[in-house]
Amino acid sequence: MTRYITRRAAYCALSLLLLSLTIFFFVRVTGDPAALLVEPGASAADIAAIHHRFGLDQPLWVQYGLFMWSLAHGDLGQSFYYQTPVIDLYLSRLPNSLMLAGVAMVFSLLIGIPSGILAAVRVGRFWDSAGKVFALLGLSLPSFWVGLVLILLFSVYLHWLPSSGAGTPLHLIMPAFALGWYFAAAHMRLTRSSMLDVLGSEYIKLARLKGLPEALVIAKHAFKNALIPVLTLAGINLVIMVNVAVVVETVFAWPGIGRLLYEGITFRDFPVVQGVVLLGGAMIVVVNLAIDILYAVIDPRIRLER
Amino acid sequence: MSAPADVITLPSPPRTARRRAIRLGDIPIVPAAILIIIALVAIFADQLAPHDPEVGKLTARFKPPFWQSGGSTQYLLGTDQLGRDVLSRLIFGARVSMVVGIMAVIVAGVIGTALGILSGYLRGWVDQVIMRITDTWLALPALTFAIFLAAIVGPSMWNIVIILGVTYWTRYARVIRGEVLSLREREFVQLAIVAGCSKWTIMTRHILPNVINSATVLGSLMLGVVIITEATLSFLGVGVPPPQPAWGLMLSDGKQGLMVGYWWLTVFPGCCIMLMVLSANLLGDWLRVKLDPQLRQL
Numbered sequence: 001m002t003r004y005i006t007r008r009a010a011y012c013a014l015s016l017l018l019l020s021l022t023i024f025f026f027v028r029v030t031g032d033p034a035a036l037l038v039e040p041g042a043s044a045a046d047i048a049a050i051h052h053r054f055g056l057d058q059p060l061w062v063q064y065g066l067f068m069w070s071l072a073h074g075d076l077g078q079s080f081y082y083q084t085p086v087i088d089l090y091l092s093r094l095p096n097s098l099m100l101a102g103v104a105m106v107f108s109l110l111i112g113i114p115s116g117i118l119a120a121v122r123v124g125r126f127w128d129s130a131g132k133v134f135a136l137l138g139l140s141l142p143s144f145w146v147g148l149v150l151i152l153l154f155s156v157y158l159h160w161l162p163s164s165g166a167g168t169p170l171h172l173i174m175p176a177f178a179l180g181w182y183f184a185a186a187h188m189r190l191t192r193s194s195m196l197d198v199l200g201s202e203y204i205k206l207a208r209l210k211g212l213p214e215a216l217v218i219a220k221h222a223f224k225n226a227l228i229p230v231l232t233l234a235g236i237n238l239v240i241m242v243n244v245a246v247v248v249e250t251v252f253a254w255p256g257i258g259r260l261l262y263e264g265i266t267f268r269d270f271p272v273v274q275g276v277v278l279l280g281g282a283m284i285v286v287v288n289l290a291i292d293i294l295y296a297v298i299d300p301r302i303r304l305e306r
Numbered sequence: 307m308s309a310p311a312d313v314i315t316l317p318s319p320p321r322t323a324r325r326r327a328i329r330l331g332d333i334p335i336v337p338a339a340i341l342i343i344i345a346l347v348a349i350f351a352d353q354l355a356p357h358d359p360e361v362g363k364l365t366a367r368f369k370p371p372f373w374q375s376g377g378s379t380q381y382l383l384g385t386d387q388l389g390r391d392v393l394s395r396l397i398f399g400a401r402v403s404m405v406v407g408i409m410a411v412i413v414a415g416v417i418g419t420a421l422g423i424l425s426g427y428l429r430g431w432v433d434q435v436i437m438r439i440t441d442t443w444l445a446l447p448a449l450t451f452a453i454f455l456a457a458i459v460g461p462s463m464w465n466i467v468i469i470l471g472v473t474y475w476t477r478y479a480r481v482i483r484g485e486v487l488s489l490r491e492r493e494f495v496q497l498a499i500v501a502g503c504s505k506w507t508i509m510t511r512h513i514l515p516n517v518i519n520s521a522t523v524l525g526s527l528m529l530g531v532v533i534i535t536e537a538t539l540s541f542l543g544v545g546v547p548p549p550q551p552a553w554g555l556m557l558s559d560g561k562q563g564l565m566v567g568y569w570w571l572t573v574f575p576g577c578c579i580m581l582m583v584l585s586a587n588l589l590g591d592w593l594r595v596k597l598d599p600q601l602r603q604l
Binding site for chain 1: 439441442445446447449450451453454455457458530534537538541542543544557560561564566567572576579580583584587588
């Protein structure tokens with residue numbers, strides 16, 4: 001067990017190292033990072049000063065050491081636009097992102113799980129096909145377009161919901177739906193296949209042989225067991241949602257991390273862009289590690305595998 | 307990605323030696339036709355477009371489609387904030403989507419297939435290094451990473467192709483490596499080793515032709531993802547630069563007129579993206595079931 005966790009943690013550390021290397025490498029290979037670090041319209045002397053100040057005149061490995069040193073201290077640099085440390089900006093936006101992702105997750109599970117069960121119970125019939133069309137639409141519609149159409153319908157024509165901003169629960173409905181929509185399809189498909197697996201198992205046959213009503217078999221025996229993989233996926237997806245919400249947050253002007261990333265791009269505020277990408281990647285790597293460990297605790301077979 | 311396969315209800319092919327043969331009647335006609343039409347529109351955009359997609363008439367701004375009051379048959383689907391014809395921009399936008407989509411899938415496919423074959427055939431430290439990199443890459447949210455790269459290199463159509471290729475190669479690498487792992491134990495590979503073929507010859511002459519099928523299927527499934535990502539990048543302003551007509555860019559422009567009710571600037575480009583991605587997904591799923599039974603679980 002300890003060995004397994006150590007190995008997983010080592011892989012995780014390696015992933016984080018590769019992530020930092022990748023970002024470091026891309027920033028320097030694609031051009032002069034000083035051009036990204038100064039405000040637009042800076043003079044040649046300014047750029048030289050930046051070169052010196054950020055150690056860009058030193059050898060690459062020294063630069064990487066400095067980069068890692070400041071990362072290890074939680075220093076992601078200073079935002080040009082806001083004139084505050086990137087990490088502070090990130091942390092101030094994080095609660096908004098988590099709230100949006102949380103509500104979007106509730107939406108996606110509320111749509112995904114019942115439709116997945118329905119499709120599994122009525123496999124090969126109308127509801128199954130309807131579910132498949134729905135899943136395909138979820139994959140084929142860009143979430144920002146879903147957002148724009150929602151604004152058109154509910155804000156412009158019906159005047160029911162505010163089109164942008166944050167503050168009241170009403171502001172949350174449309175962005176959460178647009179974000180949750182895509183994930184609902186994924187949750188529906190997993191619920192369906194997981195339900196089908198469980199419904200084919202011996203203990204379900206037994207429950208049916210005992211003469212239990214079909215509704216009880218599905219609700220009590222099958223549903224609970226089929227839910228485990230779906231909830232695991234939902235856990236991973238929650239973290240992914242925080243990090244892919246950039247388009248939805250842009251459409252609805254929702255003040256989360258994605259919006260911060262978008263502002264970073266528009267204002268050429270490079271430290272912000274780099275910080276958001278680094279922290280997002282790190283978040284996902286760490287969550288994957290947590291899930292690996294959790295699985296090892298639950299399932300001894302995984303622990304023993306080499 | 308298993309569910310959408312069955313949306314097209316194909317008759318199950320007979321269990322004979324010819325079950326893999328593709329007959330015309332099996333092809334999902336509607337999605338194939340849509341893709342072919344979009345491809346033709348992209349190729350003949352110059353002849354089809356009624357107006358210049360990049361230059362508009364400022365006197366004819368925000369004209370609605372012809373069936374609404376104030377619209378004219380001169381601009382069938384209306385005009386945008388610079389008085390440019392929406393229909394012409396949609397037609398030229400098809401070219402951007404097609405070129406970026408197909409080229410990006412090819413770039414990703416070449417990188418991923420090459421690394422997958424190297425990793426699966428050579429094993430050892432090469433395998434370890436490539437797979438660690440693949441894992442790290444898969445852990446990154448692809449969209450955020452693409453945005454990051456696009457923000458560094460600046461907007462241009464060919465930059466987008468490379469960025470999308472660099473972002474999405476991992477899926478090929480994983481699947482192809484898995485196939486190569488089993489292929490390398492097969493007799494024809496063992497015989498090639500005995501016959502004294504070099505590793506390079508074995509990888510290119512014996513392994514590569516056997517994984518091309520899977521790569522094609524993966525490519526067709528990736529097409530939809532790549533097109534949506536391109537639209538997203540353009541929408542965020544780091545994709546195809548204005549005034550080039552790209553569907554994502556049109557949506558971004560249309561956002562300004564949305565609150566005033568200029569719906570045609572949002573609805574038409576979105577429908578184009580949806581039609582194209584939906585068709586690509588349907589066709590990709592059909593190809594998967596047809597060409598490669600092993601990939602059905604993807």
